[in-house]
Amino acid sequence: MTLPEHAAPVEVATLIEGLHREEFGRIVAALTRRFGDLGLAEEVTQDAFAEAVRRWPTAGVPPYPPGWLSTTARNRAVDRLRRESTRHARHVEADLLHASHGADPADWDPDDPASAIPDDRLRLLFTCCHPALAPATRVALTLRLLGGLTVPEIAAAFLVQERAMAQRITRAKQKIAAARIPYRVPGDAELADRLGGVLATLYLVFNEGYLPRAGDQPVRTDLCAEAIRLTRVLRHLMPDEPEVAGLLALMLLTEARRPARVVHGRLVGLDEQDRSRWDPGLVAEGHALVGECLRRNRPGHHQLLAAINAVHTDAPDFAATDWSQVLALYDQLYAVTPTPVVALNRALAVAELDGPEVALALVEALDLTTYQPFHAARADLLRRLGRSGEARAAYGRAISMTGNEAEQAFLAARARGVERAIYP
CATH class of the missing domain: 1.10.246 (Serum Albumin; Chain A, Domain 1)
Incomplete structure (x- = not known):
């Protein structure tokens, strides 16, 4: 400008x-x-x-x-x-x-190779996301130093007192100095592991924007936009890393659905969203990135999540979703990332193919009782099975574990309609 x-x-x-x-x-x-x-x-x-x-x-x-x-x-x-x-x-x-x-600052030469080193921001990003720092601290440092957000903005986004956030950032910078954390891009031997931490940090920023943990804002569009912007920067700096492309695709395909995700202050489930409101430009860009990842044939965590979202955004409506493909992708994802959270999401795909009873058995075998989406998923499966009392109790537990008002409204509406199974 x-x-x-x-x-x-x-x-x-x-x-x-x-x-x-x-x-x-x-x-x-x-x-x-x-x-x-x-x-x-x-x-x-x-x-x-x-x-x-x-x-x-x-x-x-x-x-x-x-x-x-x-x-x-x-x-x-x-x-x-x-x-x-x-x-x-x-x-x-x-x-x-x-x-x-x-x-004179006005005489600065943008063409002087000494004026701008392309890898500087990459070095800083790896420093901010060093494994010696706690995940919450990595997020705060990245938003402050790479994103340029002010301390009050970061504190407000994560519901932390401004003074406490300032102290967290100051202590992190002191730790970087005291521990002599190197200001560099990791070598080939450690790059894959370290890159994972950077990607996880950016995804945490995005998720905090897409579904804030608390507050009356159902979506923090500023945080979503900042996460996408920083991931675009990383993509520019590391164009040959398919996991970076995968994360960007995942964010874009998720962000594309945002216009249909909240109606009258209540979250709208994927099965009820008006897909004509999805952003076709973001969907097209996300699909193109997924296609690029497929051609590279080096599947990773974020690429597989992006591919799953590509299947969802490719379907004209919920009923037309290719659930066999979704389940196959979740199988690949679980092979790469064998965690209970992945298993939970895989079970929801199983529910669409083999029914809620089979899926519920898979869900209840998981040790995720402190994870709010576990109770929301279990409640929905119980509702579909007509087990009304158990479903209402599970919805109540899920509602009590989220501070997001739009999500609370969504879960409360499902609990009120618990007698009406969408899938008889």
Whole structure:
């Protein structure tokens, strides 16, 4: 997005907001590589955006705003390191960078190969998702440093006090420094395992947006969009990794159904959704990515989940779903990821082929009593079998275990209609 030098303040504010989303992570990553200090990189990048907010409405928007922000942040870092005489090694480094310190941010050259290292954001993503950090911390760091979300935004998304979220992020950065967690992309020997952690983090962000654990927002579209954006970045940086393509396909095919998923404040099950409201562009893009994964023939967890969603989005209605194909894909998925959660979802496919009684036996054999979807699935199977009392009790347990109001409304409606089996 480009603006005339003296644009209206509201246009400048919109531009800066967009740049914060798109460029914050890029600048933090580049400065972390240059100065070796994640905390410093984040602070001076935020300072650069604050300076833009202060100066651009009156002084005008520079010819290349991302370059201005990058150079301003770099200059701030050099100034700070030169002032901190106790950090001798970095003081020396700052002196070596004296020439670049004198540069005008408006003269930043986007074609200078030293200005942008394509792998910087990839290095930062692997650092934020290092296995030494707790999963919740990985999510917070990724949203803060790669996504550019503010601490209040992240705290609100995960229903955490702002101060507690700030402390969590600060402690994580301190741990990265103290443990000397390397700022690099893992080597071939560990890449597969480490990439799995990155993908899991991005999927956690997406799922928290698609079905928030609590609150009156049935969907957090901002988190869904951020997860998709970051996965697109990862896809650009790692185009030959089929699991990255698979995760992006999974998110797109899931997001495509969002317009039909909530009606009048209540979630709508896949069997009742108005499929004409699904986003055909996202469906087409997701299918194309699944096709690419199939051609690579290196099946993995996210690719198989995406393939299952591709079958669902390929059917004109619920009854026309190719459940044999869905079950075959779940069989492959269980071979790759043999977890009770996969087994639970596989059982729901079995229900469509062999009936709810067979599926219920599979579900009740699973040790998932602390997992809310287990009780929701069990309740639905009991309802279909006409076991009304047990179904109502199971629905009650599922309702008590979710704080999402739209999901509570969906489950309550199913409980009220428990005497009416959809599948007699």
